[in-house]
Amino acid sequence: MKKSSLKTTDKTIYTSIELEKKRQIEGIELIPSENYVSPSVLEAMGSILTNKYSEGFVGHRYYGGNMYIDKIEQECIDRAKKLFGVVHVNVQPYSGSPANFAIYNALLKPGDPISGMNLLDGGHLTHGWKVSVTAKFFKSYPYHVKHDGRVDFEELKKIAQEFKPKLIWCGATAYTREIEFAKFAEIADSIGAYLIADISHISGLVLGGVHTSPVKYAHVITTTTHKTLRGPRGAMIMITPKGIEKDPELPQKIDKAIFPGLQGGPHNHTTAGIAVALGEASKPPFKKYAAQIVKNAKVLANEFTKRGITLVSGGTDNHLMLLDLSKEGNLGSQLEYAMDVAHITANKNTIPGDTASPFYPSGIRIGTPAITTRGMKEPQMKQIATWIVAIIDHIKAYPLPEDKTKRAEFMADFKKKMDKDVFLLNIAKEVKQFTVKFPVPGISK
Numbered sequence: 314m315k316k317s318s319l320k321t322t323d324k325t326i327y328t329s330i331e332l333e334k335k336r337q338i339e340g341i342e343l344i345p346s347e348n349y350v351s352p353s354v355l356e357a358m359g360s361i362l363t364n365k366y367s368e369g370f371v372g373h374r375y376y377g378g379n380m381y382i383d384k385i386e387q388e389c390i391d392r393a394k395k396l397f398g399v400v401h402v403n404v405q406p407y408s409g410s411p412a413n414f415a416i417y418n419a420l421l422k423p424g425d426p427i428s429g430m431n432l433l434d435g436g437h438l439t440h441g442w443k444v445s446v447t448a449k450f451f452k453s454y455p456y457h458v459k460h461d462g463r464v465d466f467e468e469l470k471k472i473a474q475e476f477k478p479k480l481i482w483c484g485a486t487a488y489t490r491e492i493e494f495a496k497f498a499e500i501a502d503s504i505g506a507y508l509i510a511d512i513s514h515i516s517g518l519v520l521g522g523v524h525t526s527p528v529k530y531a532h533v534i535t536t537t538t539h540k541t542l543r544g545p546r547g548a549m550i551m552i553t554p555k556g557i558e559k560d561p562e563l564p565q566k567i568d569k570a571i572f573p574g575l576q577g578g579p580h581n582h583t584t585a586g587i588a589v590a591l592g593e594a595s596k597p598p599f600k601k602y603a604a605q606i607v608k609n610a611k612v613l614a615n616e617f618t619k620r621g622i623t624l625v626s627g628g629t630d631n632h633l634m635l636l637d638l639s640k641e642g643n644l645g646s647q648l649e650y651a652m653d654v655a656h657i658t659a660n661k662n663t664i665p666g667d668t669a670s671p672f673y674p675s676g677i678r679i680g681t682p683a684i685t686t687r688g689m690k691e692p693q694m695k696q697i698a699t700w701i702v703a704i705i706d707h708i709k710a711y712p713l714p715e716d717k718t719k720r721a722e723f724m725a726d727f728k729k730k731m732d733k734d735v736f737l738l739n740i741a742k743e744v745k746q747f748t749v750k751f752p753v754p755g756i757s758k
């Protein structure tokens with residue numbers, strides 16, 4: 314068969330991909346949960362492995378023809394086991410949320426009590442936030458962070474004593490400090506609860522040796538593979554020696570909860586991509602990469618502080634920071650949009666105790682994994698902070714209306730103005746020139 318290309322077979326999708334490619338090249342990506350994968354990961358993801366069905370696990374499939382898929386999945390498992398130092402790994406979860414659902418499916422009965430970090434304080438939806446099925450099917454007792462932006466362990470202790478959660482989540486989506494696994498373990502162990510560490514955001518930092526590993530403390534670990542780990546969109550569930558000690562049947566329970574409990578056929582192209590990413594993470598340059606992510610974040614945070622911007626918890630220990638823009642006029646939504654016009658991408662985010670709302674929050678979340686992949690270092694962080702602070706100053710004239718009913722109209726109006734804003738469009742031009750010097754892996758123009 315003659316090789317055809319998307320350009321000729323499907324112009325509509327091709328054009329949108331090309332535009333997205335241009336956006337990725339010409340913009341500064343500061344969303345902390347995003348990254349750029351290597352050409353090898355892309356190659357695995359775009360491979361013919363997507364053609365194959367392989368329900369089941371290595372050596373026990375419900376379809377024929379899985380001899381090569383078995384090799385790939387086993388290699389992926391072996392790499393993860395060795396790198397993280399765990400006993401059992403399931404690499405089949407379609408993404409982070411299904412991985413977390415599988416944990417509930419494996420370990421709890423409907424209605425059982427659980428505790429995770431409150432979403433507005435930085436936790437993830439799947440850790441028991443009220444609109445998630447995890448709070449509909451289970452009794453959720455969220456813990457919070459204190460005014461200083463750090464986990465309120467006194468509150469968690471009280472929750473543990475009063476409600477006896479069977480499962481405690483540690484790990485977060487928007488938390489700027491080291492996750493204190495030992496403190497979580499002490500509380501979970503005191504009531505015999507499972508401690509599940511969701512290290513989706515920080516798994517690359519753990520492998521790079523710049524964040525404590527949860528292996529000694531948690532029974533089970535979940536992680537997405539597409540954030541700091543720099544692999545394809547997917548996830549893994551890992552069982553630690555401590556987990557096996559608590560419950561020797563955990564591997565079977567977790568595997569069954571994924572298949573047939575929750576999913577069907579694994580995404581084999583993703584499994585191959587994860588294996589490739591783990592291979593990359595096992596090499597010395599990855600350690601340097603992880604260290605540079607944190608260095609960059611610290612420099613960026615310091616630059617914001619020097620320029621009078623308030624940061625939740627006063628700084629960062631990891632790859633992300635949260636700008637508290639409540640005193641500037643609850644600018645989260647406005648800043649996200651204005652930065653987009655200037656080709657700088659981040660996401661609006663609630664700050665602990667936010668008085669605005671999750672849709673119009675007071676903060677913005679900024680992270681360094683993607684720009685570090687492009688080779689940006691300390692001097693570039695200073696430049697990026699300069700642009701963002703200039704944009705904040707520029708849009709201070711547009712505080713969020715106190716009256717909630719006026720917010721939608723205000724934002725529509727604000728967006729129209731910003732689309733034509735010469736100051737922002739000039740920054741966009743500068744950003745375009747700036748980013749040319751930092752190629753995106755896997756993308757050629």
Ligand SMILES: Cc1ncc(COP(=O)(O)O)c(C=O)c1O
Nearest residue numbers: 408409410437485486511513537
């Ligand atoms: C801590 C944490 N857990 C789970 C997830 C869910 O991952 P996914 O979006 O792949 O379902 C995320 C995603 O942001 C996350 O930050």
